[in-house]
Amino acid sequence: MSLDDEATPGATRPWWKDAVVYQVYPRSFLDTNGDGIGDLPGVTARLDYLQDLGVDVVWLSPHFDSPNADNGYDIRDYRQVMADFGTMADFDAMLAGMTARGMRLIIDLVVNHSSDEHAWFVESRKSQDNPYRDYYIWRDGKDGGPPNNYHAFFGGPAWTLDPATGQYYLHYFAAKQPDLNWENPKVRDEVHHLMRFWLDKGVSGFRMDVIPFISKQPGLPDLTPQERRAPQFVYAAGPKLHDYLSEMRHEVLAHYDTLTVGEAFGLTPDAAQHMMDSRRSELDLVFNFDIVRMDIDGWRKTSWTLPRLKALYSQQDSAAGPFGWNTVFLSNHDNPRAVSHFGDDDPEWVERSAKVLNTLILTQRGTPFLYQGDELGMTNYPFQ
Secondary structure, X not given: OOHHHOOOOOOOOOHHHHOOEEEEOHHHOOXXXXXXXXXXXXXXXXXXXXXXXXXXXXXXXXXXXXXXXXXXXXXXXXXXXXXXXXXXXXXXXXXXXXHHOOOEEEEEEOOOEOOOOOHHHHHHOOOOOOOOHHHEOEEOOEOOEOOOOOEOOOOOEOEEEEOOXXXXXEOOOOOOOOEEXXXXXHHHHHHHHHHHHHHHHOOOEXXXXXXXXXXXXXXXXXXXHHHHHOOHHHHOOOOOHHXXXXXXXXXXXXXXXXXXXXXXXXXXXXXXXXXXOXXXXXXXXXXXXXXXXXXXXXXXXXXXXXXXXXXXXXXXXXXXXXXXXXXXXXXXXXXXXXXXXXXXXXXXXXXXXXXXXXXXXXXXXXXXXXXXXXXHOXXXXXXX
């Protein structure tokens, strides 16, 4: 037992505190059938490599059935595998291969929104009195336009008018990603059921996509001019977030041995700490993006310094305190390659940069998350 476990006398150290997590983005990992798209058999084919690398947990980015408006983060069916990646039998074989090697699997849980092709939304938009109407957030327009001045992260208003019923639906991301209405207990129950479906298959937990956004602001008031500059801080400040996560823990997660990691986009370090405080029974870990975005101001690239990097690591460690535990990462599918971002991707320096950066990740207090290929010193693609 280490010092970080002494806050809870007699507690057993969770397995995920000593794990190395490796993110697999299946579309670009390994293609086994020659169609130019990575697939689940490709992951299975490289399990010996991952085991030799020292990986304890594979985090599999979305593998669900999806029309791919947002690379799989728009889910059409939460209980089916995307045809591009294979079949459920391929998923089961991959998971069995991991289990046989003493490895675990966590998968993405994308439940702030679904695809507009999901059966729930197809029903929801049919009429205002449809039983699934309240699975999503519908509002009348205001002054000939959207219900409020929210804008979507992918551009334009966060509301789309549906001609069938004359109302607008809310979407923080693309119009093809309508936000689910977590105020509706039926929606929360659906989420709990689909979580059990995958956990009963043998999955060991979830990475929860944009999870702070599931609780909306009461009444959905307009954003102030200042809030419109960074709406994520409003979208992530809904009053029922912690209630929803506590309910999820009580109804589902408490009955399994899991790892849960939430994307903390829009949360301050202190607010993120509340989500992973072991006394609150919400999530185990969060992804805080202060470090990977330390040189980004809105859409403008700035510079970063070593003292600033050290200060951010210290701040995150302090924020976690004795009842929290950090994730440690320098890249993922949403951010630049670690070597290109924090090292030197000139061929002469790639290998040395990769070794230094991976040493940094593996020597911090927290659970390391490696993005596929970073162990090889892979660099950004040279887009022109």
